[in-house]
Amino acid sequence: MTKSGEPLTRQRVLEAALRLLDQEGLEGFSMRKLGTLLGVEAMSLYNHVENKRAVFDGVIELLIIQAPLPLQPDATPREELWTFAHAFRDVLRAHPRVLPLVATSPLRTSASLAMLDHLLETLHQAQITGVQSIYALQCLVGFIVGHTLLVTGTQAVAGLEPGPNGPAVWQHFPAEQYPTLHTLLPVITQWTPDREFDFGLQALFQSLFEQ
Incomplete structure (x- = not known):
C-alpha cells in the first residue's frame, strides 16, 4: 500500500x-x-x-504515451508526424529534468515499442522504408529532444546557473569581434523557440517528404 x-x-x-x-x-x-x-x-x-x-x-x-499520433483517418503521414513532434515536445518541456534520460535511453517497454512501431509504419506509408525509415525517425526524435534541451537549458542540467537563453546572448559580446552576429541584433526580437522549432521541423520534413 x-x-x-x-x-x-x-x-x-x-x-x-x-x-x-x-x-x-x-x-x-x-x-x-x-x-x-x-x-x-x-x-x-x-x-x-x-x-x-x-x-x-x-x-x-509514460512520457511517450502522452504524445500519441492523431487518429484522423484522412491525415497524411506528414500531418501525423507534425502533430506527434509538437505533442512530444510539449511533454518534454513539461519535464525538463528528464530530458537527459530520454536523450540517452533506448526504448525497451512494450508500450514504448508499440509507439515506435506506429511511427515507423507512418513513415512506411510515406514510402520511407527500410533503414531509411530508421534514419528518418532517429533524426526526427533527435531534433525534438535536442531542440527542447537547448531551449530548456539549465532546467535540464544540474549544477548550472541560469543565464541568457536563445540568440539574445549575442548582445553581451563586443560587436568589433563578432560583426555578423551584431548585424542580426535588430531582428532578435522576432526570434522565438516555437518559430525556430517549426523552421527546423519544416526543413527536416522537406527533405523527407518532398524528394
Missing part, C-alpha cells in the same frame, strides 16, 4: 518516479527516495519493477 492507502502498482511507482525526477533530477534519484515518496520500503518497489533501469524505462514510456 502507498502512503495514500492505495495499492502499490507499477503505474503508481512510475508516476511517483516521474515526480521525483522532476524534483531531484537524475542525480538526486534513488530507489530509497522513491520508496519514501510512496510511503513504502524500497524493497517493496521490486515487486512491481525489476530495478532502477526498469523504472527509468517506464518513465520514458
Whole structure:
C-alpha cells in the first residue's frame, strides 16, 4: 500500500518516479527516495519493477504515451508526424529534468515499442522504408529532444546557473569581434523557440517528404 492507502502498482511507482525526477533530477534519484515518496520500503518497489533501469524505462514510456499520433483517418503521414513532434515536445518541456534520460535511453517497454512501431509504419506509408525509415525517425526524435534541451537549458542540467537563453546572448559580446552576429541584433526580437522549432521541423520534413 502507498502512503495514500492505495495499492502499490507499477503505474503508481512510475508516476511517483516521474515526480521525483522532476524534483531531484537524475542525480538526486534513488530507489530509497522513491520508496519514501510512496510511503513504502524500497524493497517493496521490486515487486512491481525489476530495478532502477526498469523504472527509468517506464518513465520514458509514460512520457511517450502522452504524445500519441492523431487518429484522423484522412491525415497524411506528414500531418501525423507534425502533430506527434509538437505533442512530444510539449511533454518534454513539461519535464525538463528528464530530458537527459530520454536523450540517452533506448526504448525497451512494450508500450514504448508499440509507439515506435506506429511511427515507423507512418513513415512506411510515406514510402520511407527500410533503414531509411530508421534514419528518418532517429533524426526526427533527435531534433525534438535536442531542440527542447537547448531551449530548456539549465532546467535540464544540474549544477548550472541560469543565464541568457536563445540568440539574445549575442548582445553581451563586443560587436568589433563578432560583426555578423551584431548585424542580426535588430531582428532578435522576432526570434522565438516555437518559430525556430517549426523552421527546423519544416526543413527536416522537406527533405523527407518532398524528394
